[in-house]
Amino acid sequence: MKHLFSAETGCLFLSLEVRKSNVFEAVKESVTTRQAAEYYGVQVGRNGMACCPFHDDRHPSMKVDRRFHCFGCQADGDVIDFTARLFGLSSKEAALKLAEDFSVHYDGKGYDPSRSRPVRRKISEELRYRQAEQKCFRVLCDYLHLLERWEKEYAPQTPEEAWNPLFLEALHKKTCTEYLLDVLLSGSLEERASIVAEHGKEVRKIEKRISEFTASRPAGRHERSRSLSAGAERL
Numbered sequence: 534m535k536h537l538f539s540a541e542t543g544c545l546f547l548s549l550e551v552r553k554s555n556v557f558e559a560v561k562e563s564v565t566t567r568q569a570a571e572y573y574g575v576q577v578g579r580n581g582m583a584c585c586p587f588h589d590d591r592h593p594s595m596k597v598d599r600r601f602h603c604f605g606c607q608a609d610g611d612v613i614d615f616t617a618r619l620f621g622l623s624s625k626e627a628a629l630k631l632a633e634d635f636s637v638h639y640d641g642k643g644y645d646p647s648r649s650r651p652v653r654r655k656i657s658e659e660l661r662y663r664q665a666e667q668k669c670f671r672v673l674c675d676y677l678h679l680l681e682r683w684e685k686e687y688a689p690q691t692p693e694e695a696w697n698p699l700f701l702e703a704l705h706k707k708t709c710t711e712y713l714l715d716v717l718l719s720g721s722l723e724e725r726a727s728i729v730a731e732h733g734k735e736v737r738k739i740e741k742r743i744s745e746f747t748a749s750r751p752a753g754r755h756e757r758s759r760s761l762s763a764g765a766e767r768l
């Protein structure tokens with residue numbers, strides 16, 4: 534191709550071409566569609582299935598891995614196609630966005646896969662954090678719903694009645710749980726990260742508690758009251 538151009542123009546043309554092909558290649562090499570989908574907020578199940586963002590999909594019918602394919606609307610392609618369509622970008626804009634969001638290195642000298650290793654590590658750390666934060670939020674949400682329920686169901690009916698431990702727990706924990714959820718919903722990344730780090734252990738305890746409660750939920754109020762009170766003392 535070089536001979537088709539004057540030395541100057543040819544050089545410019547070739548270097549742009551190299552740069553362009555490198556960002557495409559580098560991004561496809563470094564970022565899977567699954568990573569991009571999760572990073573951009575598409576929930577992907579363990580089996581790699583997700584609700585397709587390109588058609589009205591109520592049950593996950595899109596498989597995401599290195600590439601993606603939707604069994605519903607037949608959307609299909611690689612990570613660049615996926616990102617371009619998700620954000621309404623051209624392929625080049627999508628590749629540049631991916632390179633920036635995932636810190637993918639590319640340059641005129643050719644793509645060097647060894648340089649992308651730290652990037653991969655960064656991605657998986659980021660993913661791990663996002664998953665931990667999501668879990669924290671989900672567990673605290675479930676817990677708040679339980680507390681709200683206990684506050685109503687186990688409220689003493691007369692001034693003489695002893696306070697049910699679940700009612701007491703609701704009084705003690707509700708405000709704090711609401712506060713944590715508030716920060717997770719609207720706090721800065723730093724504030725959210727400190728909640729996830731500082732309350733991780735407590736959240737795991739709460740999660741265990743909720744699943745024990747769900748598993749052993751007997752029909753009668755007295756039964757339930759007894760088994761939950763036993764749980765309440767452990768917290």
Ligand SMILES: [Zn+2]
Nearest residue numbers: 585588603606
């Ligand atoms: Zn689809």
